[in-house]
Amino acid sequence: MNIKKMDIVGRKSYHCDILFRVIDIKGDSHNKIAILYGQDYRLIADAPFEDLVVVNQSERTKKSMQFRSLEEQSLELFRQDIDLLKEKHEYESTGGYTKTLNYFQIPGRVLHLDGDPIYLKKCLTLYEKIGIPVNGIHCNEKEMAAKVGHLMDLYRPDILVITGHDAYSKAKGDIHDINSYRHSKDFVQTVREARKKIPSLDQLVIFAGACQSHFESLIYAGANFASSPSRVNIHALDPVYIVAKISFTPFMERINVWDVLRNTLTGEKGLGGIETRGILRTGMPFNGHVNQVE
Structure with missing residues (x-):
């Protein structure tokens, strides 16, 4: 079968339930193995060529439209949340007076490290739509630990996103053993x-x-929010929805974990966290020239 890098494929043994991008090919001409990245899920997998089928454009478009619809629903629910937060905060800031006051808001600065450049680009587009200041860095998962300190010094984030691709492999061992995971x-x-x-x-x-990341280890290492409590797949954009909720919650308020998770595409099976303080700060007066210094 003539499968090439960057082809979009499905796995026959899984009824082509998830679309994958071929990012590498290993083995010899008699035993070729494709390394796969999920198109919409942050999943890495490998599969023999004989288990793969190239997915045609019409089928890809059909699946893609289903996901775009889910993304739009999630984004709309999130926008409603933000509008309610803003109304509540404006009421509290003005003491309930109807007089319009000129004020400005500073959401949290985000540093987003992503092991997948295509997912990173999707996330940056969504951050821009929502209005969150972000610096996005494509970085191989195995290099992140060595680079994160320097990047934090450089960008001084309020929120740090560490993501890319991961997967649990039953062949490697027990589900509770972190060594059984690709990048956890x-x-x-x-x-x-x-x-x-x-x-x-x-x-x-x-x-x-x-x-499918090892949720417990990530939380105990010091993450506020992490994936994946039930070892399920998470959507490529889920980290952005979580970050956005934190970024637009006033710093004097604590965030209920369920409030963060309910408008994500994956929900509590794929995402979890601990009680966390918001980041947003409000100031006044607004003179039309408030910019964050890079």
């Missing part, structure tokens, strides 16, 4: 390095993990 160990080490610089869970909010 790398994410855990990156969280630990970040916490060496900023130990406080409120001064730096961390989201870490990808599909």
